Structures are given as C-alpha cells and as structure tokens.
Amino acid sequence: MKKKRARPASRKAEAPLGVTPAQALWLELMPFYIREAWLLDERRLTEWLELFTDDVLYFMPRRKNVPRRELHRELTPLGDLAILEEDKRYLAMRVARLDTGMAWAEDPPSRTRHLVGNLEVTPLEGGEVQARTAFLVYRSHLETDHQILSGYREDVLRRAEGGWKIARRTIVLDANVLLDKNLSVFL
C-alpha cells in the first residue's frame, strides 16, 4: 500500500526557519510551473485552462533581427501583428477545437515535453508577482516530425482561490523564422 505523504509542518506560506520570504515564494511557484508542464504534456488542457484568470492576455510577439543598438525594437509591441494575442475565450476555443475530432494539426496529437526552469520571481504592487521562466519544449508529431521550441515566458501571477493564476503571459521564442510546420501546441 502506498504510504501516506507526510503532512508539511506548516501548510500556509509561513517560511520555514532560514528561508527568506523571496525564497518561500520561489518554492511555492516552482511546483506551480512543474504542474503546468505536466498538465500540458498529459494533454489535460481543460485543467490547464483553469490556471488562467478570466482577463488573461496570452501573448506571443514576433521577434525581429535588429542591430544590437536597436534591441528595443526586437520584440513587436502589442498592437502590431503578433503570433498569438489571445484572451481566455480564444484559448478556450482552441482547447474545445481539439475535442471535435477534426482538428487535423493535433489529431493524432503531438507528443510534447515541456521543460521549464530558470524561475525568477519579482513581487509587483497589489500582491501580483512577475515570474519569468525559460523553456525547452520538444514536440514530436506523426511519424518523424519533430521540433524544439526554445524561449522564455514572462507571467504576471495573481493569487486567487485555490492558488495562483496567470493574469498575463508573454511568450518569447528564440526564433525569427519559425522552423516548425505549424504552432499547434501550447507554451
């Protein structure tokens, strides 16, 4: 029989001795991102959707080749054409699409592995937190198609009932021309 997991001494966010509040926040958020990665890789997308606030902006700008001295222009701003500029309803629509049985880009579905790390946490005003993570996502599709998507995410997290929620996600790919045939997996 499986052993019951030991209950942590303190279930609240009280930092254990010798852990700073910043470290405690980091310790709280890293499992959040690990769980998110498993939800995506296990295709539990309805549960994944619940990680986002209803007013989320899920944004992936384009990334341009610009001179080093003009790096402020590297990412296209909100208002220009983005790769993704989605609200919760659009995200929900994308998830619902996969269940129609006719979303050919993902039927049969991709096999993905989201590796998320390099977490950096910065408290913002009003109790929100900025969390930056780097990712490597491997996607294998059909017989031999495969792709590595590399990049970072910059999230704004908000504390909500049942844990943290993502109120804004900016995804920046380390690519200019995307090498994949399409971008049909979530990052």
Next chain:
Amino acid sequence: MDNRRKYAVLDPATGKIDRRIFSDRAVYDDEMEKIFGRAWLMIGHESLVPRPDDFFHTYMGEDPVILTRDGGGDLHALLNMCRHRGNRVVRCDDGNANRFLCTYHGWTYRNDGALDHVPGKAEAYYDALDRDALGLVKARVETYAGIVFATWAEDAPSLEAYLGDARWYLDTVFNRRDGGMQALGPMKWLEPVNWKTMADNCSDNYHVPTSHLSSARVQSTFLGRPRLSHKDQFESPNKHAFVNGHSITFRDADDNVPRYVHGVSSETFQMFQDYHDATMPEVERRLGALRAHRVQLGNHSIFPNGILGFRLALPRGPLQTEFWHFVLVDREAPEALKRVIRIGSQANNGAAGMFEQDDVDNWRQVTSASASRLGRRYPQDLSMGLGHAGPHPDYPGLVSERYISENNQRLFYQRWEEFMNAESWADVTIEPIKARFEGTATMQG
C-alpha cells in the same frame, strides 16, 4: 501539340496534372528563372517603409531583396548582394539607414543602390574600378494602392497590365479608402510544402468544410460566426473569376452587409456594419456604385505567389516554402476595429492560426506524394467543373459557373505552363483591360 513546349503537365481535357512539378529539382530551378525571374512579385507595402531612408528586408523568390525608400522618397528594390563577392549588405529585418555596409571588405552602398565607397579605391584599385557599374542590382518597382511589386524582367508589361481586370475586384479592398491601407507583420514560418500547393489552395473553396470544420464549429459556438457546411459552399451565390493567372473569389450581393473578414463575430458585427455604412459614400465615390455595393472580394491570389490578401509563399527549394503572413487594415479605420481584425486574423491564420494549422499536413503530404516514384504514376485529379467557366455579362475575367470548382487550379497551372514555356515576356499573354473602372481610385491609390 506544339513540340517546342517543354512543359505540358496539365491535360486540359481531363484536368490530370503531373505530380512531378511539385517535387522535381530541375523543374524548380526553371521556375526560379522563368516565373520568379520574370513575373511581377509582391514584395512589401509602402507602409512598411513610411519615412525617408526606411528599409524593409524581403524576398523575390529565393533572392534576398532590400525594399528601400531613399532620402527623396523614391522606392527601390535592391538585390541584397554585394557586387564584390556576394555577401549580404543588410542582415536586419527592417530599419532606417541611408547607407548599407558590406561587412566583408567595407564596400558601401547608398539606399538607391549606388556604390558609394570602396576602401582602397586609389591605393589598391589604382582608381580603375568602375563604381558606376557596380551598384546593387535593381529590380523594376511599381506600386498598386500601396502594395509594392517588383520584377527582374526589363521586358515585363506594366504592373497595371499585369494585374489587368483583376484590379477591378482587388480595388474593393485595397483601394477602398482615401487613406489607403497599413500593413502589419509579417509573421514568418517554414513549411515542408511545395510553394504551388499553397498558392492553389488559397482559392480552393472545396477544402474549407473538411479541412477547417473544427475551427468553424467552435467559432460558431464561441463567437457566433455562421456555421460552415458543404451544402453552404455548394449553394453559395459567391463567384470566382480569373484574370492573367490571378484568382478572385467575390461575394455578389447588394444587401449592404459588411465584408465578412476575420474578427467578425456576433459581438463585433455592429462595429463592422457601422464602419461599412459610415464609409460607403467615400467608397462609392472611389469605386462607383456597382463595385461599392455589389462586389466584395473574398479569397484571392496574385500570380505567382501572393496569397489571400497580403501573404507571400516564398519558395525555399522544391520541398519547402517560407510563408509570410501580413495583415492589412484600413489606415483610417477606428483603432478598435483594427484591433478586432488583427486578433481575428492571428487567431485564424499564421503559424498558430486555428484554420491555417490544419492545412499544413494536408499540403505537405501532397508534396511528399509527388516525390514518390510510384505516386508520380498517378496524376492529381483536378477535373471538378471542367468546361464550366466562361465570360460573364456583368463581371470581368473568366467566371466560373459555380463557386466550388477546380477552375482555380487548372487556370493557375495553365498560367504556370505558359510562363515555363515562354522564351520571354513576348510569349506570355496579357488579357486586355476591359472592365469599367468607375470612381476616382487609381493604381496610385
């Protein structure tokens, strides 16, 4: 059959087409010369280079090209190849510069292409270098309503003749407003697909209710967009016209309903209707009553590789294509409307677009099949609606009897054959302009 014709790949009696043209390297190399070296190619939009000395890096086929606006405001299309050894002189996607430096030996060009500076001109070259003859290679440039086209062919007809009566339809979107349009983008990605399949699919209205049913279905549920079925498509009153290898679908209905673009939903419909109504007097003045009220451009492609408005299928070898996705919006439209169109467009098209992502595996497997020796024994069947297109009393070009047909593909590949068999532009037909262009809109906007 004319035995000088090297390419006879489409049987006009049966609509069978030789699959070889989708994968053969020698055919591809010929295309680079006879199609991409000859045709007027869409390369950009004036709004991408709005100020003096702006540049935008683009492609004509596989060849890198810098679209520049010089200090005097004139546009140039310059091959991005230093005349010395061939290094690129621009490595950025866009910017503002009046000189381009070759990072190899320092040859420097002005943004009108002239070779301005050569290190060691006197000391190493003995002043014997003919700098005037060594400017960046220039293409001919012409614009249509802000869209920039270029060609390498000295003997090409004018862009106006090249577009011909297709412009009569294109005007209804691209030449609609006094303030013109504004280009956003491009988003760029690489697909394992022959470029022609993308181009011919653009006006393949037959695939939509199968390839895109999942997206259409959730968009009905979530956004209140109309349902999509084969029945709707087959019974559609929309029309499909063909001019000079360009393909134009259009809605023909005088019901004062705005054009059904990406972003229209039950919530946003009124915003589109209000804009449509508010701008109608201007549109009528620019295009005349018939086009303003009756003709709404749908899917269309501009031969060879301009797709669905302002998107480019840039060949990258016979088995790969780089796709560039732009969105064009009326410059003077309200910001809220531009936003809705921008978001609707990225949600549907582009690498992550719900509609577009479902196309790719279909297309790439068409490409793969054409590389198979066995597959090549069995031609593609493009017979749908054979013999059911002709002149129309009201509309220019050759018009398909039905909205759903493969007239689109057959006419595209006929044009392809014509270009591939031509020795020069003298062998390529240009249909005379017959349409009546009512209103004030011109090639220049």
